[in-house]
Amino acid sequence: MVFILFQPVLLEDKEVIDEFLHSNPSESSNCNFTNFYMWRKPYHIEWTVVDDCLCVKASHHGQTYLLPPVANKGGNIDKALVAILRYFEEMGEQFMLKGVTVESKAVLEALRPGNFQFVSDRDNFDYVYLAEDLIGLKGRKYSSKKNHLNYFKRTYSQYQYLSITNDLLPSCLETALEWYDLRGLDEESEIELEKAAVIDLLNHYEVLGLSGGAILIDGKMEAFTIGEQLTSNMALVHIEKGNPNIRGVYQAINQEFCRDRWSDMKYINREEDMGMEGLRQAKESYHPVKLVEKYDAFMALKE
Numbered sequence: 660m661v662f663i664l665f666q667p668v669l670l671e672d673k674e675v676i677d678e679f680l681h682s683n684p685s686e687s688s689n690c691n692f693t694n695f696y697m698w699r700k701p702y703h704i705e706w707t708v709v710d711d712c713l714c715v716k717a718s719h720h721g722q723t724y725l726l727p728p729v730a731n732k733g734g735n736i737d738k739a740l741v742a743i744l745r746y747f748e749e750m751g752e753q754f755m756l757k758g759v760t761v762e763s764k765a766v767l768e769a770l771r772p773g774n775f776q777f778v779s780d781r782d783n784f785d786y787v788y789l790a791e792d793l794i795g796l797k798g799r800k801y802s803s804k805k806n807h808l809n810y811f812k813r814t815y816s817q818y819q820y821l822s823i824t825n826d827l828l829p830s831c832l833e834t835a836l837e838w839y840d841l842r843g844l845d846e847e848s849e850i851e852l853e854k855a856a857v858i859d860l861l862n863h864y865e866v867l868g869l870s871g872g873a874i875l876i877d878g879k880m881e882a883f884t885i886g887e888q889l890t891s892n893m894a895l896v897h898i899e900k901g902n903p904n905i906r907g908v909y910q911a912i913n914q915e916f917c918r919d920r921w922s923d924m925k926y927i928n929r930e931e932d933m934g935m936e937g938l939r940q941a942k943e944s945y946h947p948v949k950l951v952e953k954y955d956a957f958m959a960l961k962e
Contacts, residue, residue, distance in 0.1 A: 663746045665705035665716050668695045670866055676706065679713035679729045684890040686951050688785050688930045689726055689758040693867050693887060693897060697860040701852040712739035717757070723747075724755040724955075727763040737770045756956035758783070764954055777954040782934035785951035786942040787893070788927045793917045793945065796910075800946055804910050811907025815876050820915040823864070823871030823883065830880040831873065832861050838900045849933065857898055860885065869897070872916035874908060881905055882912040886920070893926040913945075 668676075676692050688694060695704050695715065703718040711734035715726040725747075728739045747754040759767065759777065767775050796805050811818075823831065839854045860867065864885070871885040882901030889895040896916075901908040921927060928951065932939040 663707055663709060663714075663742060665707045665714075668692075668699040668704050668706060670696065670863060672706070673867070676713060679731050682731060683729045685760060685762070686785070686787065686890060686893055686926075686928065687758060687760050687953065688889070688895055688928055688951070689953070690729070691887075691889060691895060693860065693869065696863070696867065697856040697897070700859075701855065709739040709742050710735040712736055714739060714743055722755065723750075723752045724757040726758045727756055727760070727767070736766065740767075740770070754957070757953075759954040759956050761952050764956070767956060775956045775958045777956050780953045780955050783931045783953045785931055785953075786929045786945075786947040787949045787951060788929065788945055789948050790894070790917055790921050790924045790927050792948070793913060793927055794922060796914065804945070807907040808910040808914065809907075811905070811911045814907075815905070817876075818881075818911070819875040820911075820919065821873050821875065822919065823873055823885065825865060827873055827880070827883075828861055828864055831871070831883045831885075832858065834873075834880045834883055834902075835861070835898075835900050837902075841903065857900075860897065870920050872912065872919055874901070874912050874915065876905070882908045884912050884916045886916070888924070889928055892924055893928055894921040894924045895928045896930065899929075 673692050673696075676695065680690055680692065695706070698704060701719070704715060706713065706715045708714070709728070712728040712730045714728050717724060717726070725743055728736050728743070730736050730739075744754050756767075757780070764777055792801075796808065821827065835854070835857050839850065842850060860869070864871070867887075869885050869887050871883060873880050873883040875881065882899075884896060884899040886894055886896040899909065899912065901912055917927060926948070929942060929945075932942050
């Protein structure tokens with residue numbers, strides 16, 4: 660019998676988990692403590708260390724899965740995978756890896772040639788943009804974005820852009836709740852799960868080490884966004900919410916935040932579209948320079 664004890668993700672785990680993630684930087688939004696924490700309840704995210712490898716387990720829609728193990732110095736991914744496989748078997752669960760990047764896929768294939776079947780998970784590909792593109796919006800391909808942005812700046816010429824500090828967090832929460840209220844949510848919807856995750860993130864903004872920006876019009880917050888640095892040259896945007904009745908406010912908050920906080924980054928990762936067609940169109944309209952591909956991996960390992 661394999662004895663592996665997974666534990667809930669707690670704020671005090673951040674330092675330990677970050678040590679693994681920072682020593683193995685990934686462009687995937689999955690490899691990020693903030694996402695582990697904010698989604699820990701709806702996705703039942705838990706973690707453990709096996710053979711000096713960080714192993715993160717989650718469950719959604721009745722499917723339990725593991726993210727690719729992340730090895731610290733001296734960690735043995737192969738041994739960790741075998742141990743976790745046995746754990747899944749004893750729990751009566753199908754062994755499945757999710758969020759497997761191209762880099763992780765290569766590692767798995769090298770460790771266990773022919774043992775894995777990989778299935779592309781297009782709905783969870785991350786959209787990555789050049790920071791200079793989101794700031795400058797140069798060229799004909801951004802003409803529509805610039806039109807919306809110019810309209811906003813003409814119409815709301817007295818708007819304020821502010822970096823988010825603790826005193827602005829209650830207004831961020833109010834703005835987020837207004838955005839969700841417009842959608843008439845039910846308790847089982849994916850958007851309702853996102854709402855709970857966003858509230859959790861805002862409640863622990865400072866501890867999580869996040870950065871954010873907000874747009875105020877006549878003293879009322881009408882848009883805000885929150886992110887953090889993911890790798891040495893890539894920032895990650897977790898949240899972007901705005902008043903849908905104000906034309907150009909999304910273009911404005913996107914540009915202002917990137918210019919204010921991420922002008923020294925080469926890339927901006929704006930996460931996945933979750934298979935939502937409207938969101939996919941919106942993300943594609945900003946012309947990503949690349950996608951962070953992700954795969955599901957199946958198949959029993961052989962000793």
